[in-house]
Structure formats: C-alpha cells, structure tokens
Amino acid sequence: MTLKEEIGRLEYTAAKTRKRLLEVVYNAKAGHIGGGLSSLNMLTALYFHTLKVDPQHPKMENRDRFIMSKGHCVEALYCILEEKGFIATELLNTYGAYKSQLAGHPTIKVPGVEVNTGALGHGLSVGVGLAIAAKMDKKDYKTFVLMGDGEQGEGSIYEAAMAGSHYKLDNLVAIIDRNGLQISDTTENVMSLEPMKERWTAFGWDVIEVNGDDMTSIVQTLDGIDFQNHKPHLIISRTTKGKGISCMENILKWHHGVPSEEEYRKSVEELETVINHCKVL
Numbered sequence: 001m002t003l004k005e006e007i008g009r010l011e012y013t014a015a016k017t018r019k020r021l022l023e024v025v026y027n028a029k030a031g032h033i034g035g036g037l038s039s040l041n042m043l044t045a046l047y048f049h050t051l052k053v054d055p056q057h058p059k060m061e062n063r064d065r066f067i068m069s070k071g072h073c074v075e076a077l078y079c080i081l082e083e084k085g086f087i088a089t090e091l092l093n094t095y096g097a098y099k100s101q102l103a104g105h106p107t108i109k110v111p112g113v114e115v116n117t118g119a120l121g122h123g124l125s126v127g128v129g130l131a132i133a134a135k136m137d138k139k140d141y142k143t144f145v146l147m148g149d150g151e152q153g154e155g156s157i158y159e160a161a162m163a164g165s166h167y168k169l170d171n172l173v174a175i176i177d178r179n180g181l182q183i184s185d186t187t188e189n190v191m192s193l194e195p196m197k198e199r200w201t202a203f204g205w206d207v208i209e210v211n212g213d214d215m216t217s218i219v220q221t222l223d224g225i226d227f228q229n230h231k232p233h234l235i236i237s238r239t240t241k242g243k244g245i246s247c248m249e250n251i252l253k254w255h256h257g258v259p260s261e262e263e264y265r266k267s268v269e270e271l272e273t274v275i276n277h278c279k280v281l
Helices: 003-028 033-050 071-084 123-136 155-166 196-202 215-223 261-280
Strands: 065-068 143-148 172-178 206-211 233-238
Touching: 003 033, 003 071, 003 215, 003 261, 033 071, 033 143, 033 172, 033 215, 065 071, 065 123, 123 143, 123 155, 123 172, 196 206, 196 233, 206 215, 215 233
Parallel strands: 065 143, 143 172, 172 233, 206 233
Antiparallel strands: none
C-alpha cells in the first residue's frame, strides 16, 4: 500500500469514527465531544497504523501500551476500540445507560483499556512506569500516552517528565492534544503553557510539533520517531477542538456539550459528506 492509499484509509476511518462519536454522545446525552473530536486523528493513526495490538488477544505479552490520560474524552477511545474490534457495537450502544460496563472514564474492565484514568495528570507517570518495566524486562513494546493541554497544569506531569528523561526512556511517547481550550477558557488564560516546546526540550525530551488536524503529518511523525536515541519523545499535536463538525470547531462550550436534534442532524449530514468523499478517493 502506498503512503497516499494508507492516508486515505486512515482518513476514511477517522471520518466514520467521528460520526460514531457524535451518535454516541447524542444518544447518551453526555460526553466530552470537543476534545474527543480533536484527538480522533491521532487515535486513528495510533490504532490503525502504529500500535502493535491485537483485539483477539488484548493482553498479549509484548503488545504496545496506550494510556488515555485525558480520560474525560473516553467516548472517542470507545469508538476507536469498537472500530478496531476490541468491543462490540451492542456494548458501545449502552454508553450512558444504567449499569453499562462503559463508564464515563476509561476502566480496565473494558477490553483494550490498559489503565483507569480520569484524574488528570496521572497518565504520564503510569506511562513512565510501564516504559521502565519494558526496559527492565528487556521487552521491545512501546508506551504511548495521550494528554490534554489543559492537563498540563498538573505538577505530576513534570515529575514524570523529569523521570522520563533521567531514565532515558526512548520507548515512551507522550502526546499533547494541543487544541487550546479547556473547560472554562483558553488554556493561555487559565494557565499559560507556552513556550511548550522549549519547556519540554529543557526537560531533556525529544520534542516534535505536528499538525494534528492533518493525517499525513501525524503518520510521518509517528513513523519518524527514533526509538534508539536515549530520549523520551513528546509530540505536540496542534489541533482544533471539535474538529470535523463546523458548528463545534474552536468553540468553548463543546468541551462538554450535547447537540440538539437540529445540530445533530446537520452534523451527521456534514460528516456523511466527508465519509462519501473519502470513499471516492
């Protein structure tokens, strides 16, 4: 498969998953759709291009590990796990229902979920531990951690950043979904994060910036990681909150919002146009 064909396949998968995420949030009448949409390109590239995982054997010994540190956006992860074959459509349809196995944050009760998350700032610390374990056991699996940018206000992240560099964890990839908005305001008004690249470089990390709204940029970045450079890796994925649904893009209220019937109908039509376009390509 050529790179162009691979990108087309991933863009089609991402478009389908965006529609499914919209359906899940609308039916459940709850969910963090804005940050889910902004991270879906990265999640798609990880699960359908990069990660060494097997839905038939979710606990295989040498699998790559993925941690959704921004656990409030779990609906996006659930949709990816459904598309990959880890969970059944019938299960995902129960999201938001009484006694559903699918909680509002990732839980290890769900196949394909490695770590319970949701208390922001903890995912990277767990990822550091997993990466150290791989080194100690002489295993070649990689650990990937997806964080939110609002999450960067948590001090535990910077303790993990120091540890990652100290232990030369080149088998660890941290990703920041840099959409610029958090629950109450822009990230820069709440707690300024820039200069982000320089800060993480000073911690001793291999820092790469990528256009997270562009699948080609994501794939080329993931493919280009040097897992033998003795440095942990940070990808700053610059994205648009609510990506793919025009009425939600870069609008604060969609951090945690449910579309009306009319918004849902128009958004489905918009996404179906993208899906059909991807099919033609």
